[in-house]
Every structure is written in structure tokens, then in C-alpha cells.
Amino acid sequence: MRVLNYLELADRLARSGIGTAARHQRTALEPANVEVRTSPWSGDSLTGAARSALRGGGFFDEYDLAHVNVIGPGSLAVARHAKRTDVPLVLHSHVTGEDFAESFRFSNQLAGPLKLYLRWFYSQADLVLAPSRYTKSVLESYPVTAPIETVSNGVDIERLAGHESLRQEYRNRFDLDGVVVFAVGNVFERKGLSTFGRLAQRTDYDFVWFGPYDTGPQASKAVNRWTTDPPDNLTFTGWIDDIRGAYGAGDIYLFPTKNENQGIAVLEAMATGNAVVLRDIPVFEEFFTHGEDCLKASTTAEFESALDRLAANPNLRTRLGENAEETAREHRLERVGERLTSIYRRLVDGAGP
Incomplete structure (x- = not known):
């Protein structure tokens, strides 16, 4: 079975959660009997x-199923081609x-119009995959209107191995001391x-x-405010090459996000x-339990x-932390690969979503 796993603007999205999710999918599929293509284009x-096309050949490569991770013009072209050629289409x-x-x-201001586009775009799919209920x-x-099923984005536990060995190096690099409160990912107000x-x-x-x-100019006012004049005890590192250093250096992971689809x-x-x-937001109720593998809060005082x-x-x-490790193992990539492979085979065999 040849599967297209397409991430439009892959270079620009490599440092994003979407890029990480697509990498997880591809890593998860490696043990399976699935040939993964990452480009939809011939050549x-x-x-x-x-x-x-100029030589009379096809503009698109051949594959048995298209799994598309983004929503831009290249992704739309792949989706429309899949519908024209009866190739099963999965939109993530x-x-x-x-x-x-x-x-x-x-x-x-763009979120409202985006919802209208997403309603139309995702409804083209034979199956939409969502990271959470x-x-x-x-x-x-x-x-x-398309069928929707859930598949965890997963966590690449093997890729994080050895994070403990980087603790002192990263604490020294960013002048961190004592109990360190940290966050990981792109800096957004959301x-x-x-x-x-x-x-x-x-x-x-x-x-x-x-x-x-x-x-x-694309930076929000909140990002500009906090990153240009942070409190003395707050450091924004910018991009770091080895994410293991972040998890090794910190002691308490703080994530007061307002909205997530899952949270890799x-x-x-x-x-x-x-x-x-x-x-304490709805998506985290699905995966994590207050007092068992995390603490949850709603107000600044509670945090x-x-x-x-x-x-x-x-x-x-x-x-x-020990309980949290058990929770994370429920989302290991082996399980993600088994789930994706089952979905692909079902769609390719024509058994429906």
C-alpha cells in the first residue's frame, strides 16, 4: 500500500506542532507494511x-491513499485530485x-472566515482525523459533514531519551537556578x-x-510586550536545537493555554x-486527570x-511525574501507527470510514 503523507510548506512548519504531528505519523508508520510518500508531485x-506534464505524463504521483496535514493551496490541489481520481482522501x-x-x-479577525473555509475544506474528505474528541x-x-474519527498525535518517547544528561548544560546556558518553571513551543498569546x-x-x-x-509585523501585541520587556526572572530562549535540553532543565511544566487540539x-x-x-479546559479532561498525572487551574491565583x-x-x-510517564506511554507512536494503518487499509479496501 502506497500512502501519501503530505505536509505543505514542510520547511516552514518543521518547528510547529503540525510539523511534529506529521513527523510522528511518518515515524509511527515505519514498522508497518506501508510505503510512505511525502510529495504528491511527479518527480x-x-x-x-x-x-x-509537458512530456504528456501525470502532474501528480501515484498513491493508494492521500493523507493531508495542512489546509493551503497545495493541500487543496491534492484533495481535489484525490476526489477526481477516486483516491481515498484523509484530511487531518x-x-x-x-x-x-x-x-x-x-x-x-481571520478566525471567523477561516471556519467557513475549514467547513468546506474538511467536508471534502472521505475521513477527517481529529487529535481529540x-x-x-x-x-x-x-x-x-464528512465522517470524523480521533487519532492521538502521539509522543516520540525514544526521541526524548537522554534528556536528563542535558540538565546542567541548559540550566547553565540560560542562567537557571532552583525550581524552574518552563514552557515549550511557539510563543503565542493563545x-x-x-x-x-x-x-x-x-x-x-x-x-x-x-x-x-x-x-x-505579524507578531501580536502580547508577544511583543512580553518578549521585549520580560520580568527579570523570565527568559525567552528562542529556537533551541535539542528540545531534550528544555525537558531536562525544567522542573514544573506550566501550560496555561486557552485552546488546544491536544497538546504534543x-x-x-x-x-x-x-x-x-x-x-482546566475541555480538551485536557479527555486525557489528563487532576491530582493524578497533573495539576489543573483556571485563575492566576490557582496557578x-x-x-x-x-x-x-x-x-x-x-x-x-511518574504517573505522567504512564499517561504518555498510552500515546506512544506504536499505537498511533497501528491506528493509522488500520484506517488506511479500511479505506483502501473500500470498507468505508
Whole structure:
């Protein structure tokens, strides 16, 4: 079985959650009897496809199923080609209007029109994959009319091995000391940036956000505000080459995000045995349990209380971290690969979604 696993703008999205999810899919499929193609074009490029078309050949490569991870013009072209040629089409709903909001300048204004486009785009699929039941319910509210099933984005536990050995190196590099509160990923207001910053102002812990942030005209006011004039105990590292260093250096993973489709970085923090503090939002009810594998909070005061409680109680941090590792193993890539392979075979064999 030859499967197209397509990530439009792969170079630009390599550092994003979508890029990580697509990499997880491909890694998860390696043990399976599935030939994975990453380019839909003949000759593996648009230039090669154009040459093929001029010679009378096909513009698109041949594959038995198309699995598309993004929503742009290249993805739309692949979707329309799949529908014309009766190739089963799987569209992965990494993007919703809700999680697009509060990301970039003007993203709030664009979120409404984006929902209209997504309703039409996802409804073309033979099957839509959603990272969570929460995302599935969001899409059904648009409404997306195609069938929707859930598949975890997974966590690459093997890729995180050895994070402990990088602890002192990364703490020294970013001048971190004591109990370190940290976040991982792109710096957006939607991910709870202002709450993260206010908590740094209210406490004496070292706070650090490992991940890139925009500085150009597309950057939101909140990102500009916090990254240009952070509190003395808050560090924004920008991109780091080895994400294991982030999970090794930190002690409490703080993620006061306002909206997520799942949260790959949360699973990574759990897989590395860190204590985790999350905002109490619906998507996290599906995967994580307050007091067992994490602590949850809703207000700034509740977040501060959770941080103080964990900072004062190393045994609690250890217990939550050990339970969190068990939770992360439920999302290991082996399970993701088995799920995807089953879905692909069902669709290719014509058994329906």
C-alpha cells in the first residue's frame, strides 16, 4: 500500500506542532507494511511535475491513499485530485478557527472566515482525523459533514531519551537556578503567554519559555510586550536545537493555554517525568486527570497556588511525574501507527470510514 503523507510548506512548519504531528505519523508508520510518500508531485517537486506534464505524463504521483496535514493551496490541489481520481482522501484537522485565534496579529479577525473555509475544506474528505474528541466536537459544530474519527498525535518517547544528561548544560546556558518553571513551543498569546508572564511577576521562581517567537509585523501585541520587556526572572530562549535540553532543565511544566487540539508538548513533558500544571479546559479532561498525572487551574491565583505547592513538595512532583510517564506511554507512536494503518487499509479496501 502506497500512502501519501503530505505536509505543505514542510520547511516552514518543521518547528510547529503540525510539523511534529506529521513527523510522528511518518515515524509511527515505519514498522508497518506501508510505503510512505511525502510529495504528491511527479518527480517529487512542482518543477518535476511540470516537466512530466509537458512530456504528456501525470502532474501528480501515484498513491493508494492521500493523507493531508495542512489546509493551503497545495493541500487543496491534492484533495481535489484525490476526489477526481477516486483516491481515498484523509484530511487531518490540525487547524481550527478556535486554535488559530490569538496566534498572530489579526488572527482573531481571520478566525471567523477561516471556519467557513475549514467547513468546506474538511467536508471534502472521505475521513477527517481529529487529535481529540474535543476537536471532533468543534468540527461537528461548524458543521463539517464528512465522517470524523480521533487519532492521538502521539509522543516520540525514544526521541526524548537522554534528556536528563542535558540538565546542567541548559540550566547553565540560560542562567537557571532552583525550581524552574518552563514552557515549550511557539510563543503565542493563545498558549497562555500573559498568564505565564504574570505568574513570573508574582513569584520568585525562574521562568523560561523554550521556543521561537515572532518579532516582525505579524507578531501580536502580547508577544511583543512580553518578549521585549520580560520580568527579570523570565527568559525567552528562542529556537533551541535539542528540545531534550528544555525537558531536562525544567522542573514544573506550566501550560496555561486557552485552546488546544491536544497538546504534543504536554505529552513530551509527561514522557520526561516532569510535573505538569495545565489550564482546566475541555480538551485536557479527555486525557489528563487532576491530582493524578497533573495539576489543573483556571485563575492566576490557582496557578500560583499549584506552583507553590509543587515547589514546596518534591515528593508530589515525583509522584505526578511518574504517573505522567504512564499517561504518555498510552500515546506512544506504536499505537498511533497501528491506528493509522488500520484506517488506511479500511479505506483502501473500500470498507468505508
